[in-house]
Amino acid sequence: MNFSLALVLIPICIYIPLLCVETFYGFARLRGRHHLSDFFHASWEITHTLLVFSVNAFVWLYADTFVPRAPELITIALALATVFIIRASAYIYLYFSPKSAHFYRRAEYIFAIGNLALLLLVFFAATKVIEL
Amino acid sequence: MNSLSAARAFIGDSLAFHIIFALFGIGLPIVLCIVECMAEKYKDAVLLHVARTLSKIMVLLVIIGVVSGTLIALQMYTIWPGLIKFGHDIIGVPFMLEGYAFLIEVIFLSWYIASWKKRSGYRHALILIPVVLGAILSAVCITVANAWMNAPSGFTLVDGKMTDIHVWKGLMTMTAFFEVTHSILAYIMTTFIAVLAALVFAVYKGMQRTDGVKRVIYVLAVCAFVTQLALGAIGDMSLRYLSSSEPNKFAAIELVEQSGSDQSFRIGGRFNSDTQKVEGAITVPHMLSLMTGFSTETTLKGLTDIPEKSQPLTIVHTLFEIKMGLTFLVILTTLVCVWGAWKRKPWMYSKRTSVALIFSTLASIALVELGWMLTELGRQPYAVNGLLSTAEAFVGDPRVIHWGAVFPTLFVILFVVMILSMRRIIRKEV
Numbered sequence: 297m298n299f300s301l302a303l304v305l306i307p308i309c310i311y312i313p314l315l316c317v318e319t320f321y322g323f324a325r326l327r328g329r330h331h332l333s334d335f336f337h338a339s340w341e342i343t344h345t346l347l348v349f350s351v352n353a354f355v356w357l358y359a360d361t362f363v364p365r366a367p368e369l370i371t372i373a374l375a376l377a378t379v380f381i382i383r384a385s386a387y388i389y390l391y392f393s394p395k396s397a398h399f400y401r402r403a404e405y406i407f408a409i410g411n412l413a414l415l416l417l418v419f420f421a422a423t424k425v426i427e428l
Numbered sequence: 429m430n431s432l433s434a435a436r437a438f439i440g441d442s443l444a445f446h447i448i449f450a451l452f453g454i455g456l457p458i459v460l461c462i463v464e465c466m467a468e469k470y471k472d473a474v475l476l477h478v479a480r481t482l483s484k485i486m487v488l489l490v491i492i493g494v495v496s497g498t499l500i501a502l503q504m505y506t507i508w509p510g511l512i513k514f515g516h517d518i519i520g521v522p523f524m525l526e527g528y529a530f531l532i533e534v535i536f537l538s539w540y541i542a543s544w545k546k547r548s549g550y551r552h553a554l555i556l557i558p559v560v561l562g563a564i565l566s567a568v569c570i571t572v573a574n575a576w577m578n579a580p581s582g583f584t585l586v587d588g589k590m591t592d593i594h595v596w597k598g599l600m601t602m603t604a605f606f607e608v609t610h611s612i613l614a615y616i617m618t619t620f621i622a623v624l625a626a627l628v629f630a631v632y633k634g635m636q637r638t639d640g641v642k643r644v645i646y647v648l649a650v651c652a653f654v655t656q657l658a659l660g661a662i663g664d665m666s667l668r669y670l671s672s673s674e675p676n677k678f679a680a681i682e683l684v685e686q687s688g689s690d691q692s693f694r695i696g697g698r699f700n701s702d703t704q705k706v707e708g709a710i711t712v713p714h715m716l717s718l719m720t721g722f723s724t725e726t727t728l729k730g731l732t733d734i735p736e737k738s739q740p741l742t743i744v745h746t747l748f749e750i751k752m753g754l755t756f757l758v759i760l761t762t763l764v765c766v767w768g769a770w771k772r773k774p775w776m777y778s779k780r781t782s783v784a785l786i787f788s789t790l791a792s793i794a795l796v797e798l799g800w801m802l803t804e805l806g807r808q809p810y811a812v813n814g815l816l817s818t819a820e821a822f823v824g825d826p827r828v829i830h831w832g833a834v835f836p837t838l839f840v841i842l843f844v845v846m847i848l849s850m851r852r853i854i855r856k857e858v
Contacts, residue, residue, distance in 0.1 A: 378838065388849050
């Protein structure tokens with residue numbers, strides 16, 4: 297494996313397990329097991345920079361491969377961004393609000409489903425990129 | 429609206445949203461370091477509470493910055509691939525480095541937040557230094573890339589492709605120096621004003637007015653004023669430099685009609701592209717040449733000498749004038765606050781001062797936005813000045829129109845959640 301490829305793969309290989317953990321806790325919260333996610337802090341959200349790392353490395357180091365195929369990735373990239381924003385809104389709401397807050401339960405559902413959607417979209421995007 | 433206009437509006441909305449959080453990501457660690465150090469120095473429990481509240485708000489703003497920054501990255505890569513194709517050999521370097529700078533910032537930010545109970549005083553505040561350095565380095569990387577788009581250099585263009593590339597020569601330019609210093613100082617100044625406004629408002633609402641709180645308010649007011657002076661000096665130098673480095677943008681900002689010396693300074697007015705004349709402006713003869721090169725003989729490029737297809741958007745003239753008007757109001761408010769905080773005047777903590785400072789905060793944020801609008805709109809119709817048009821950089825996909833409508837709604841949702849969370853943090857802590 298060359299250095300450029302390592303810069304693309306290593307961050308995403310760390311990110312995906314972390315996202316899986318977050319997804320698991322997202323669903324665990326729905327079953328009332330809040331204690332499982334007690335260690336989560338707001339700064340956990342910063343793990344998403346790993347995804348940006350990977351995307352950055354791919355785009356800039358493999359620009360010649362990426363640029364001609366960019367139109368094929370528009371929908372998946374913007375869908376990923378949409379889910380990302382919705383999920384983050386739910387997370388912020390859950391983290392900074394008391395459990396008695398009005399939309400708390402709904403936010404828990406959005407967070408869990410958002411995590412799963414994000415995981416699927418990252419997987420789908422990775423498959424698409426490998427095809428390139 | 430065609431797909432190119434939609435894509436431009438889309439990236440414009442996203443950048444305008446992101447910049448608010450990016451600026452606080454840079455300014456808040458600096459302010460927090462000051463507040464926490466002063467809390468330790470004066471053994472002030474109220475100040476320590478303020479520092480803790482600010483740290484929570486900082487995390488909230490950084491999270492939103494990460495989310496909006498990710499959207500911009502994805503958007504830039506998929507909607508503007510022409511820019512990557514053309515400039516990846518040079519701007520790829522700062523974009524990749526930015527990720528590492530941000531990593532430094534977030535690692536130490538997480539450590540700082542996690543160690544509130546374990547560490548205290550100066551040792552805890554020291555963790556903020558790498559946070560500040562990471563945040564500044566991150567901003568430097570992005571701004572340097574933007575400066576290269578404004579004044580591309582460090583290569584030879586052969587058949588529309590860059591050859592003989594010198595990355596650092598291309599990035600480390602005077603344009604980059606002015607853009608970086610001016611923007612980062614503006615972010616820091618805005619944060620000083622915002623925290624000053626928050627503290628004065630909190631005192632007005634009943635927060636204990638301890639000696640430490642009064643001193644922090646004074647320090648923040650002085651810091652904001654000093655930053656404003658530095659901003660004024662750098663802004664003036666950068667505008668004069670712009671007349672030679674980006675003469676088209678300068679001509680649009682100052683409404684220079686025809687090339688030549690003895691240029692008049694114009695207040696108000698607009699450039700009529702049909703008649704190629706400036707209409708409705710108040711003119712001060714010779715003044716623009718005098719201000720730009722300290723001589724009436726200073727020659728400046730005029731809008732009529734720019735081919736019509738390359739003419740920049742002259743709306744930047746109006747934006748620049750709004751920016752100058754707001755700058756004057758913000759400086760005036762800060763100066764009054766420095767006086768009030770120094771002399772410990774009771775009106776410093778009144779409703780009127782709170783309102784004036786809240787207005788100054790909003791005006792300072794608007795100044796940052798206007799600054800970036802001037803930079804970006806003034807470069808149009810190019811993505812890379814004079815070399816790559818915005819239309820060439822665009823992917824040319826009509827699907828962008830639909831997505832451009834989705835994201836502003838999502839930004840509103842995220843903004844509402846942020847306000848709700850911020851209210852909860854403040855009510856719980858202060």
